[in-house]
Each structure stands twice: as C-alpha cells, then as structure tokens.
Amino acid sequence: MRERIALFILCLSISLSAWSSQPLLWNQPAVEAQCPLQHQALWVKYAGGNACIRYFFAGNLTSAKNVVVVLSGDRDTFMRRDPADIPNNTLEALDKQAQKLSEKIGLPVIILARPGTYGSSGDHAKRRQPEEFQALDAALTGLRERYGMQHFILSGHSGGATAAAAILTLGRKDIRCAILTSGAYGILERAERLRIIRGEKSQRDKDINGLAHPYDPLEHISGIVADPKRHILIIGNSYDRVTPFDLQAKFAAALRTHGHWVSLIEWPAVPPQFHQLKFSPLRQNLQQCEL
DSSP: OHHHHHHHHHHHHHHHHHHHTSBOOOSBOOOGGGOOGGGTEEEEEETTEEEEEEEEEESOOTTOSEEEEEEOOOOTTGGGSOGGGSTTOBHHHHHHHHHHHHHHHTSOEEEEOOTTSTTOBSOGGGTTSHHHHHHHHHHHHHHHHHHOOOEEEEEEETHHHHHHHHHHTTTOSOEEEEEEESOOOSHHHHHHHHHHHHTOOOOTTBOTTSOBSOOOGGGOGGGSOOOTTOEEEEEEOTTOSSSOHHHHHHHHHHHHHTTOEEEEEEOOBOTTTTOSBSSOHHHHHGGGSOO
C-alpha cells in the first residue's frame, strides 16, 4: 500500500512539473472548460463577459494582510511569437519571478496576467478597453475569495501601470497603496502625439492601437474610493518618449484635486527612450506605503 501511495505521489509530481514547464498560450478565447483552476487560474464573470485569468505567486497568500500585485507592461511584440519562444512564458518561470521579488520585499507577491498574455484569455491587441480592466478587477475579487487576503498593493509599469490605475477607478476598497511607473494616461492625446512623431495620419478618436473608446483612468478618477491611508505614487522620467511625463503629471494633479494622497516622483531611466526605469522603483518606494 505504501509503495502504491509513493508511486502515485511520484507520478503526480512529474505531472505537475511537466505542466509548470509548458509554454503558456496567448490570445485565447475564454472557455471555462479549458481554464486550469488547479494550476493558478481563475474563471471570472464581469459586466462585459467572462475570462480565464492566470496568476503566479510566491509567499503565503492565505489571510495575508498585504499582498503586492504586479501587472506587466504591454507585450505586443510577444503576442506575435510562438509561445515557446516567449521569454519566461511558463508557470514555473513566472512563479520564480514572483519568488525573487517576494524575497526582496518581504511580502507575498502575485503576478497577475493581463488578458491575452501569459495564459489569460482575451486579445492583447484590444488592451485598454473596459473589458480588460473589468476582468482584472474581477480576478482580484476572486483572489480575495480564494485566499482571504486583506489588502492589495497594486504595482505596474507602462501599460501595467495604466491597468492598475484603471482598477483603482472601479471602486475597490481593498487597495492599500499603488506604485505606478511610466504609466499611460490621457490615452487619446498620447496616441496623437505618437502619430505626429511617426508621421502618421491623425485619428483623434482612436488610441495607439486604432481602437475607439479606450478606458482612460484620467477620465474616471471620480470612481476612486476615498481613503486617507492609501498612497498613490506616480513615478516616471521627464524625458520619457513612450508615455509622456507631463500626462503622468496631469494624472497626479487630477488625483490631488479629488482629494487623494498622491506623490509625483521623477526617477532615473534608461536612454534613449527613458521609459524603462532604473534601480527597481517598486522596491525603493514600497516603504512609502502605510502597511
């Protein structure tokens, strides 16, 4: 009997190991039967539809007081590649990323995969539409139901910062802090500026992906719940050529006007785009969150 149990455990371990090293699929339809709930996934329902959202984590999430949630930037170049050729595109690799960050900051970490990326259903080409942010918001609710954590610290870079800011506007009361680096705000204005730089035709009603009616956090600040203990940090570089710093400053000013505790911080960045920031701004500024 013991031998059978040992063999079963060995087979299960091999199966889980094989699963964790498989490339994650991108831009897949939302099919509940194909959502691997036993492998760090959530099937969520929201006003715009359904989604299977993948997450990767480290640390003890159960009843945790504060959990850092990381949202990655846009991955449009990756989504046109074979999943096997996308860097760190496995459950194992992303769990390891979460583990490294968790060890450095001393808090549990969740890397939450935006729709269409890293195994989450959806179309990443249709990012910054309301459905993307509604699905992520529903996923946070699902994580709270699954693990019972109390508060989230939202963090994101570039498009991930925009996503985190959008989640803030959806009325959540469990966001303890937000650290948003090089985020895109004033989405239509930004798109027009980039088209001018590229010598492209004007499309004032379309975002940089050619989509109308993007969800711009700058236009939905009234949806952010008042919380005097929640610190929102807007961090960027004044020479940023991808997400203009003056639009980040505009977002910070609008937050202040609505009574929120916000800091606008200029940070060293990598030339020539000055979009990727140096020296791990999340880790360096986490102490500014009242935890």
